[in-house]
Amino acid sequence: MGRIAIVGTGPTGIYAFQRLLEAAPEGEITLFEKGEKIGLGMPYSPEVSSKSMLANIASIEIPPITTTYLDWLEDQPESLLRSYGVDPDVLDERHFTPRLLLGEYFQDQLLVLVDQALASGMQVEIHEQTEVVDVTAEDGALFVTTADGSVEGPFERVILATGHDFPDADEATRSYFPSPWSGLIDAEVPAVRVGVMGTSLSSIDAAMAVANQHGRFRRKGGALSFETEAKGLHITLMSWTGVLPEADFYCPLPYEPLQIMTxxxxxxxxxxxxxxxxxxxxxxxxxxxxxxxxxxxxxxxxxxxxxxxxxxxxxxxxxxxxxxxxxxxxxxxxxxxxxxxxxxxxxxxxxxxxxxxxxxxxxxxxxxxxxxxxxxxxxxxxAAVPSESIRRLLALHDAGVLSILALGKDYDLDRQTDRTVIRTQSETHVFDVFIDARGQKALTSADLPFPSLRDALAKAGQDIPERAQDYSLTGVPGYEGRLVLAAIPYLMHDRPFVQGITVSAEIGAEIAKGMTAGRVRRQA
Structure with a gap:
């Protein structure tokens, strides 16, 4: 299949690597990771998550890589699990764990894959703390440029598996965070009026990041409570309707077939x-x-x-x-x-x-x-959330530090230097700190951080990149059939539900299938 570059080593990059290893163990793959370590993925890294933030997927739903998540958990030291608040005596395939612990699983699994790849004869090159800033096409091949000015290549294929795309932390201020992943984890949020736009799991994560700075959750028997001595702290989650997500419900997995909506x-x-x-x-x-x-x-x-x-x-x-x-x-x-x-x-x-x-x-x-x-x-x-997330919301509410606001569709948001003011048809609400937690937005070609690729898509007249079944670009000279766009925000226009680990696994399988099919045709 030639030399392949995978840009991004979160779940999508990992599953693509897994499938490529299975399909062509004699290949050559270069991994580029912007973060400090390969394999974590943005939602599961310490830079944007804390131990209080739960993943809303359990082992039974996570496609195994070299082992299931549950088997991996059962092999971990008791001290590691307890450090994440996980009781090793009650592990279950439907158990929800902190995102950071799931990140450790993915990182460990990728390292195992790399060892397997090297043992099979595959050439693997790893670049950690390496940001790719451009992808160029030249003489029937692709090259990647990194932030330090280095040019790597040529590559037969480049897989962009860069995952979610949220504003950088430098866009945040003391009173405003454009997303929960924009410096909130490391910020010191005072005990003031905090507004959180959204009521989904991301919004709950934002509320937990603030609340845990000013108190602690305590469990006594089956009851969970929140204790704080902070004066002035109040968190408001808000949305059009003001409804909270429901708790994750029991159902048979894998899915039973639909009878009519086939x-x-x-x-x-x-x-x-x-x-x-x-x-x-x-x-x-x-x-x-x-x-x-x-x-x-x-x-x-x-x-x-x-x-x-x-x-x-x-x-x-x-x-x-x-x-x-x-x-x-x-x-x-x-x-x-x-x-x-x-x-x-x-x-x-x-x-x-x-x-x-x-x-x-x-x-x-x-x-x-x-x-x-x-x-x-x-x-x-x-998007139902873990039961524990609902328990935490109820504990915060019972402690008098959390409320819900139904905005309706007709409201005005005025973001000022040191506060955010929201005016509805009947009320005015002032927040000293405001966090926009509405989740990932669909992005277009103009949002791509790779100027050469962005210009090529513009010349081809593609505001929304056109892709084949294997996610490779079509109709873009130089990049067609070579550049694989598997970054979630750029897929959301056509696939509004394209989020989650199971989808990452499906994308990885389609990428490898497409590359293998081309390889078989050339050999034939």
Missing amino acids: EAAVADCAAQARPLDALFELMRAEITLSDPGYAERIGLAGLTADTFAAAYFAAREVQDPFRWARKNLEEVEHNKAHRITVPWRYALLRMHETVEAIVPDLSTSERQRFDDGLKTVFVDNY
Whole structure:
């Protein structure tokens, strides 16, 4: 397959390396990692995470690399696990652990892969603390330029697996953080009014990063409490609706097949005059089949693709969010203990990846309808958070340091030098510190940090890079079939749910499959 460069060694880069090693152990691969050590990945590194931040994926869902995450955990010293607050006596394949511990797993697994690769005869070159700042095409090959001015190459292929892209820490100030990953972990946040935009797991992480500076969580029996002597500390999570995410629910894994919303049925929707309406008919039928009681309770027969989201969130929006969270947590924990699956939740969870296939074919107006309605339902469903995260929110609320604010869609945000002011239709809220935790945004070609590649895409007229099945660029002279764009933010336009470790594994497999197919054709 020639010499290959992988830029970024988080989960996507690791799974791509794994699959390439399996497909062509005699190859030559160069790994470039911007961070201090290979294998951690941005969300799992000490630079942006703390021990209080939980991963929302368990071993049962993580595609094994050289071993499963659970087996790896069981092989670790008890002292290491306890240092992360993990009890080695209760490890389970559905157990959620801190992100930093998951990062140690990925780093260890990559190092094992490197040893296996070297033993098989593969040539592996590693560049840590090396930022790639450009990728150029010349004479049928690609070259990478690093921050120190070095040029590496030629490469037959370059895989950009740079992961999430959030503002740098130097864009943060004492009173404003453009994301939870922009210096918040190392910042000293005073005990003041703190506003957090968003209510997802990223927002919960931001709240934990602040709260842990001013108090500590204590567990007594089965109850969790938060103790603090800080005066003036109050954290507000906010969103349009003010609803909290629900706790992760029990369901069979791997997924059982859908009965009605099959890949073929969804593909047929794309040919309809109003594909979103055709898609919703499949959703309605699948939910009704799996859980007729739920369908009747929300009046599913009379709903449409545009009204389903309102019915889905209705009960949560009218109740106090913390009361709902307690009730939901109790239900989820009961169901986990008794291995009970709520059919309608499981149906929605299995649907989202199948539904995603139709998104690139939607017209602008249909895509807007999807984003405003059904997308919010699927995101809420698959982005359920660990039960422990809900317990922590409830403990903070009980301690009087956490509240939820429903902004509505009509509000004004005024970011000033030393504070942030938010005005809704009825109230004005002032925050001494403000954290924008709304998560990863979809990026375009203009956002790429590689000027030569960016210019080539602009000349090719590609605002959103066009990619083949194996994520290699198409229609870009010099880069076509050689540059593999597997960075999550640049995939989100066509694949709105393209986040998470399982997706990273799928991307890595497709990359290796594409390269292997080309290799077989050339040999033939």
